[in-house]
Amino acid sequence: MVGAHPKWGYVDQPPFTPLLLRLCADVFGDTVWAIRLPGVAYIVAAAFLLALIAREAGGGAVAQTLAASGVLTTFVLVATHISITAAPDLLMWLLVILCVLRAMLRGRERYWLLAGLLVGLALYNKHLVILLLLTFAAGVLVLGPRKVLLSRWLWAGLGIALVVGLPNLLYQIANDYPQLDMAAALAENKGDEARVTLLPLQLVWLGPLFVPVWVAGIVTLLRNPELRPVRALGLAYPLMLVLLFVVAGQPYYTVGLLAALFAIGTVPVERRVTRRWILAAGAAVNAGFAILTSLPVLPVGVVGGTPIPAINQGISDQVGWRRYVRQVADVYDALPEQDKPRTVLLTGNYGEAGALDRYGKALGLPDVYSGQNELWWLGPPPPSATVVVLVTQGDPGRSAAFGSCEHKADLDNGYGVENEEQTARVFVCRGLTGTWAELWPSFQHFD
Incomplete structure (x- = not known):
């Protein structure tokens, strides 16, 4: 919905992903497969970049192939399939890390300029690349080489990042830093859960069988003399975990760096595991588990009887939308x-x-509004709207906006798949207690 309203930024995210999906719908038609196209491109590009990172770390054909298989893993498949902002963010992190490797391992300092350009562009999709910069810089201060911090190419790259990302940053300043409000809301709503699951989920993002590989990547960075110039990347990961725990950041924020560590870890694995069938079998099993739990490959009538919806909320959240809309209609x-x-x-x-909004027009439904995140800014409804069909998981009786709300339906996807909408109810509300301009601020919420 927000993609139909181009801006330099939105309350809950920068503009790149919404605008790209809107472009795909406009060019290829407003279909589900059209908005899946970027995900396919992300998968292909990420596989290529992981192979390049493995090669930069000294890996041969086996290491590069194993590194490329890192895209057939749990979080990568989830993020690319449902086209969330984490998918292009993964690419940007891998690109920046590749530039860092080439600048520091090969002495090609002009790569700092490209890294700066990529950082500036990444800010239009997600601001998490700053997390990578902070932890890597801290790693350099601790482990060196500190002389890189004096490089004019590095500082020129930072200048490029600032100039390229300036419009997005100015949007944040002009709108009282909405991303900070969003981060605070996430910390409040999911902070405790994020801290508890931070470490366990690190073992899941790339699959349990690949854990030894990315651990080997950290060890290799810290011990291999050939990689000494970039060993700060090995320290950046634990520093990132500590920082995320402190600020109650989401556990998946590490995936970009984790994927790069995995690619680097394939190099010692290639050298030490001589039985290639073991690597092939491990990658195949890991990929099979990831595909089964990350993509909607099981029939919708079957998946509800499996533990998959509990493992991956992204699967359950794809079930029942047409039925829900029909019930509201x-x-x-x-x-x-x-x-x-x-x-x-x-x-x-x-x-x-x-x-x-997507399915309701064909059924003759009126305009839809929501108070969540950026959608709040698309309101309020027009003054002529005096009747509201309300879809909510909450109790409308707790709102002072309506004189009465009558419960009309309970949403049910019909497949027994538990998702958030299975707890939603539909009400018809009347008797506004004020104008929409007066009441609309009370509907705003970040989560």
């Missing part, structure tokens, strides 16, 4: 005809709003 269709022209839809989250 049934409530709208049952309204008196005189009410329909003055009715709007209001949802508790962006998933519901997006589904109703």
Whole structure:
């Protein structure tokens, strides 16, 4: 929805991913497969970059092939399939790390300029690349080589990053740093969970069988004399974990660096594991598990009886949207005809709003609004809207905005798959207690 409203930034994310998906829909048609196209490109590009990183670290054909297989892993498949901002962010991290390797291992300092350009561009998709810069810089201060911090090419690269990313940064300043508000909301809503799951989930993102490989990558960076100029990357990972624990950051924020460590770890694995069938079998098993748990390959009628929805929320959250929209449409269709022209839809989250916006027009549904994150800025509804079909997991009775709300339906995907919408209810609310301009601020929420 937000992609239809181009801006330099949004409350919950920078503009790149929403605008790219909107472009794909405009060029290739408003279909699900159209918005899957970037994910395919991300997978191919990430495989290529992982192979290049392995080669920079001294890896041969086996190491590069094993490194490329790192895209057939849990988090990478999830992120690319559902086209979240973490997918292009992974590419940007790998590109920046590749530039760092070439600048520091080969002495080609002009790569700092390209790294700066990439950092500036990355800010238009996600601001997490700053986390990589901070932890790598801290690693350099601790392990060296500190002389790199005096490089004019490095500082020129930072200048390029600042200039390229300036419009996005100015958006943050002009709008009172909405990304900080979003980060605070995530810390409040998911902070405790993030801290508890931070370490366990590191073992899952690339698959359990690949854990020894990325651990080998850290050890190699810290011990191999040939990689001494970039050993700060090995320290950056534990520093990143500590920082994420302190700020209650999400556990997946490490994946870009983790993937690079995995690629570097394939080099000692290639040298020490002489039975290539072991590597092939391990990669195949790891990929099979990742595909099964990360992609909707099982029939929807079967998946609810498996532990997969509990393992991967991304699977369960893809189930039932057309049915949910149909159930909301049934409530709208049952309204008196005189009410329909003055009715709007209001949802508790962006998933519901997006589904109703995507599938509801064909069913004759009215405009949809939501108070969550950036969608709040697309409101308020028009003054003529005096009837609201409300979709929410909460209790509308706790809101002072309506005189009455009548419970009309419970959403049910019909497959027994537990997801957030299975707890949602549909209400018809009337009797606004003020104008929408007065009431709309009370609907705003970040999470």
